Amino acid sequence: MNKKKKLFLRLLHFLVSLASIHETIAVFAIQGPVSSPISSSISASMAAFSPAGIQLGNEGNKRMDPPKKMLMALVIACSSLGVIIFSLFCLWVYCRKTSSKSSKNGAKSSDGEKGNGLAPFLGKFKSMRTVSKEGYASFMDYQILEKATNKFHPGNILGEGGFGCVYKAQFDDGSFAAVKKLDCTGQDAEKEYENEVGLLCRFKHPNVISLLGFSTDNDTRLIVYELMQNGSLETQLHGPSHGLSLTWHRRLKIALDTARGLEYLHEHCNPPVIHRDLKSSNILLDLEFNAKLSDFGLAVTDAAQSKNNLKLSGTLGYVAPEYLLDGKLTDKSDVYAFGVVLLELLLGRKPVEKLAPSQCQSIVTWAMPQLTDRSKLPNIVDPVIRDTMDLKHLYQVAAVAVLCVQPEPSYRPFIADVLHSLIPLVPVELGGTLKLHNLHPLDPTNRLV
Known part of the structure; x- marks a missing residue:
């Protein structure tokens, strides 16, 4: 039995004893002393030891008048009732305080259990720390x-960025992850690190990279992601393989997945998020x-309020004209990218491709005149996928691309409209609604993979 229970029982026992004592006194006052051998002996003893023993004995034999008895009984009863009520009130206050403390302790312990339950991935983490109001990161x-x-080790580099490299990590149990190592000696790098960790721990979508954890060491900042085995789209398209693994349907699936990820940022995040470096x-x-x-790292959640303090950022070739020239950033800037x-x-x-040492040409400028000409469009398609698609679908995809890269933002569609335009062009097996009939593995126009 704990101390609180013992204290409660003692207090209750005291109240019961107090009530019984006052009841005995009240009865004694009304009825007078009861004659018994024991009471006689007690009276005799008191008379013997009292300096005025004879007078006490004589007064003890006198009886009080009935009105005085009633008055004394009433006073004793009222005082007893007041003491009991006051004691019960004190007991109630005490119980309330103890119960509130215990409930707070219980809430703290339950929150701790929830925090422990959020720790993912194989118990490698040192502790759990909240990095935003909406989510957690380890x-x-x-x-x-x-x-x-x-x-x-340089041999584990998966890619390079403006402030550091991304490394492949293999843990003792055989699991893998991608680790971005940032040199945060500059203020910009530190801001990007905090911004990315703070946002990623909020996101939960199949087309947004998952954050596994983060770490710090002096000026070094580390962000740990899930490992994506096939690397980046840039590497697949422009690397050694030059897109050989990317069939027509795979490319449409990648476009659809990208649109779904952007739609999540623009339409389902609160507040909406603009990626700014797609x-x-x-x-x-x-x-x-x-x-x-x-x-x-460059994503923003409220461009309308922060545009005055927003530094122009992005990658040449993907930056929308209105943002590049006037600093106006909206979700339509992501649509352009x-x-x-x-x-x-x-x-x-x-x-962006170099025409000469000091001259470059963007893909938009080069392709725009030919995208709207159905006779020229098939000839400028990537040779890897040329003649492997339905021409009707090719024209539809080209039309979507033309709308997205319009110079005037108001002419561009919302990403949700782009998403609905692409879904019918992607096979059901790859996440769309297109049903392929008479699918034959040797027919290049029907290859899924």
Whole structure:
């Protein structure tokens, strides 16, 4: 039995005893002393030891008048009742305080249990720390990440960014992850790190990269993501393979997944999020070529209020004209960048290509006159996928791309409209609604993979 229960029982016992004593006194006052051998002996003893024993004995034999008895009984009864009520009130206050304390302790313990339940991934984490009001991210031990990347060996580099590299990490149990290592000696890098971790721990969507954890070591910041086995779309399109693994239907699926990720940011996040750096290198592909958006260091949640303090950022070739020239950033800026990615998928060309040492040409400027000409369009399609698609579908995709890269933002569609335009062009097996009839594995026009 704990101390609180013992104290409660003692207090209750005291109240019961107090009530019985006052009841006995009241009865004694009304009826007078009861004659018994014991009471006689007590009276005799008191008379013997009292200096005025004879007078006490004589007064003890006198009886009080009935009115006085009633008055004394009433006073005793009222005082007894007051003492009991006051004691019960004190007991009630005490119980309320103890119950509130216990409920608070219980709430704290339940919150702790919830926090422990949120710790994902194999118990590698040092502790759980809240990094935003909406979600959690796990703080990972720097030494574990250093070991998993073989001390950030150059052979484990998956990609490079403006403030650091992304490394492949393999843990002792055989699991893998991608670790972005940032040098945060500058203020911009620190802001991007905090911004990305703060946003990613809020996101939960199959077409947005998952955050596994983060870590710090002096000026070094680490962000840990799920590993995407097929790397970036940029590597697949413009790397050594030059898009050989990307069939027509796979490319449409990647476009559809990218549109779904953007639609989640624009329509389902509160407040809405503008990615601000959408490009093929920030679209990652898993083992099944499912696409996920990554790199949210430059993303913003409220461009309307922060545009005055917003530094112009992005990648040449993907930045919308209104943002580049006037600093106006909206969700339509992401739609423009999506249109450029769609042209990359369609044509197999980089967003900006050098014509001479001091002269460059954007894919939009080069392709726009030919995209709207049905006789020229099939000839500029990526040779890897040329003649492998239904021409009707090719024209539809080209029309979507043309709308997305319009110079005037108001002429561009919302990403939700783009998404609905692409769904009928992607086979059911890859997440769309297109049903392929008489599918034959040797027919190049029907290849899913």
